[in-house]
Amino acid sequence: MRKLSTGLSRDEVLARLAGYRSEDLPARGGRTFAYVYDPARPDIDELAHEVYASFLDVNGLDPTVFPSLLRMENEVIGIVADHLGGGPDTVGTFTSGGTESIILAVKAARDAARVSHPEVLAPEVVLPVTAHASFQKACHYLGLTPVLVDVDPSTFRVSPGVVRAAVSENTVLLVGSAPSYAHGVVDPISELGQLALELSVPLHVDACIGGWLLPYFTQLGEQVPPFDLSVPGVTSLSVDLHKYAYCAKGASVVLYAEAGMRRHQYYACADWTGYTMINAGVQSSKSGGPLAAAWAVLHAVGQDGYGELAAQTLRARRALVAGIDDIPGLRVLGRPEMALVALAAAAPDVNVFAVCDEMAARGWYVQAQLGYRGLPASVHLTLTASSEEQIPALLADLAECATVPAAPVDPELLAAVQTLDPDALPDDVLGALLPMAGLEPGGGLPEKMAGINALLEAMSPRLRERLLIEFLGAAFRP
Numbered sequence: 001m002r003k004l005s006t007g008l009s010r011d012e013v014l015a016r017l018a019g020y021r022s023e024d025l026p027a028r029g030g031r032t033f034a035y036v037y038d039p040a041r042p043d044i045d046e047l048a049h050e051v052y053a054s055f056l057d058v059n060g061l062d063p064t065v066f067p068s069l070l071r072m073e074n075e076v077i078g079i080v081a082d083h084l085g086g087g088p089d090t091v092g093t094f095t096s097g098g099t100e101s102i103i104l105a106v107k108a109a110r111d112a113a114r115v116s117h118p119e120v121l122a123p124e125v126v127l128p129v130t131a132h133a134s135f136q137k138a139c140h141y142l143g144l145t146p147v148l149v150d151v152d153p154s155t156f157r158v159s160p161g162v163v164r165a166a167v168s169e170n171t172v173l174l175v176g177s178a179p180s181y182a183h184g185v186v187d188p189i190s191e192l193g194q195l196a197l198e199l200s201v202p203l204h205v206d207a208c209i210g211g212w213l214l215p216y217f218t219q220l221g222e223q224v225p226p227f228d229l230s231v232p233g234v235t236s237l238s239v240d241l242h243k244y245a246y247c248a249k250g251a252s253v254v255l256y257a258e259a260g261m262r263r264h265q266y267y268a269c270a271d272w273t274g275y276t277m278i279n280a281g282v283q284s285s286k287s288g289g290p291l292a293a294a295w296a297v298l299h300a301v302g303q304d305g306y307g308e309l310a311a312q313t314l315r316a317r318r319a320l321v322a323g324i325d326d327i328p329g330l331r332v333l334g335r336p337e338m339a340l341v342a343l344a345a346a347a348p349d350v351n352v353f354a355v356c357d358e359m360a361a362r363g364w365y366v367q368a369q370l371g372y373r374g375l376p377a378s379v380h381l382t383l384t385a386s387s388e389e390q391i392p393a394l395l396a397d398l399a400e401c402a403t404v405p406a407a408p409v410d411p412e413l414l415a416a417v418q419t420l421d422p423d424a425l426p427d428d429v430l431g432a433l434l435p436m437a438g439l440e441p442g443g444g445l446p447e448k449m450a451g452i453n454a455l456l457e458a459m460s461p462r463l464r465e466r467l468l469i470e471f472l473g474a475a476f477r478p
């Protein structure tokens with residue numbers, strides 16, 4: 001349908017969109033273990049919907065004409081800063097998500113270095129391989145070079161010595177995760193902070209996924225290593241409210257220990273014919289919906305409510321980790337410190353990609369993580385408050401799925417993709433490779449992904465990136 005209709009009735013519009021939505025993964029119900037954060041609190045969801053809608057048409061482009069947004073943002077930043085060890089000089093910005101918060105923190109570090117170290121012409125960011133991909137995206141957008149360093153293969157944490165060895169005179173930022181997405185472990189932030197102070201380099205803590213939840217885990221008696229702005233040497237920190245604060249999507253915060261650093265995040269342009277544009281973040285016009293809904297959810301859930309949601313989440317993680325011990329084919333990678341668990345094969349005949357497919361056939365969404373630089377492939381589970389009551393059934397199905405053999409992948413094809421040089425292949429040839437890899441251009445993903453994942457894993461990351469860009473381009477066609 002390309003031509004705009006003459007106007008559908010409200011009922012027709014809603015019915016058609018409900019039909020579209022029926023193909024989506026369920027965002028509620030506790031069976032989707034990535035992408036969505038379900039508090040199992042319909043009252044909170046209802047409030048978020050209502051408030052989001054009521055601020056939908058308010059524009060965050062100019063907080064002087066919509067002062068409600070200024071007020072709500074200052075209140076939200078104050079609450080988040082207090083939660084995460086902020087001091088009197090701590091400031092921040094409400095952003096659309098973790099990626100925007102990270103892009104802004106990287107921009108601030110780059111522009112601060114332009115002033116303090118004008119001799120640095122090719123700025124670098126030292127990144128553990130477990131740091132979220134959005135740092136590499138930020139480097140790509142902003143013209144910095146990511147310097148990737150390996151993590152310990154048993155704890156999945158970066159060692160400060162390895163970071164130190166990767167620092168050069170061009171380094172403008174160090175990064176640690178609290179915790180990392182893939183394995184759910186916290187990097188040694190205190191030691192990284194010491195290193196940052198010694199080298200006079202800023203340190204960003206990516207607490208996008210963990211920043212809101214970890215302090216509640218500490219209150220519940222978990223041994224969470226220090227990771228927030230109170231750690232000496234930490235200069236900025238990102239925390240997503242649309243994750244474990246259960247706010248509506250489009251809600252994250254980037255905090256700076258010192259206001260001076262945030263100045264480098266801002267952008268102003270007076271050099272044109274229209275209004276002087278002053279933007280705190282990447283977006284210019286933006287709906288007030290996400291901020292207002294976040295304000296509402298934070299205040300409605302409150303300390304006690306978040307404490308209870310955290311307790312449910314912690315019980316879910318403990319039950320899952322304990323239960324995996326009884327499944328001979330699977331093992332937990334590292335020691336998950338929060339609510340993200342990665343399961344690897346514990347026997348040669350177990351294929352984690354096949355486990356993901358089999359789980360999907362049973363109505364669970366668990367996420368395949370490809371092996372990378374010697375770290376094993378795994379099944380990722382993001383647990384939330386709604387996971388707790390699902391754990392017994394989840395474990396029973398995981399145990400069954402771990403025994404299902406994977407369909408064999410053509411060894412010649414596997415060998416062939418390993419030898420392809422991504423930079424030597426023109427775009428159209430890559431497009432032609434898509435069906436070979438099982439990815440039909442324009443079609444959805446097949447039900448069984450194990451073979452595709454095996455091929456994707458065998459390729460170089462660069463080839464994978466190029467191939468998936470072709471896939472995306474083919475999918476997004478009107």
Ligand SMILES: Cc1ncc(COP(=O)(O)O)c(C=O)c1O
Nearest residue numbers: 097098099132180181206208209
């Ligand atoms: C540790 C970490 N950092 C950053 C991000 C990026 O957040 P977003 O998807 O909101 O851009 C994520 C997302 O899962 C994450 O887990």
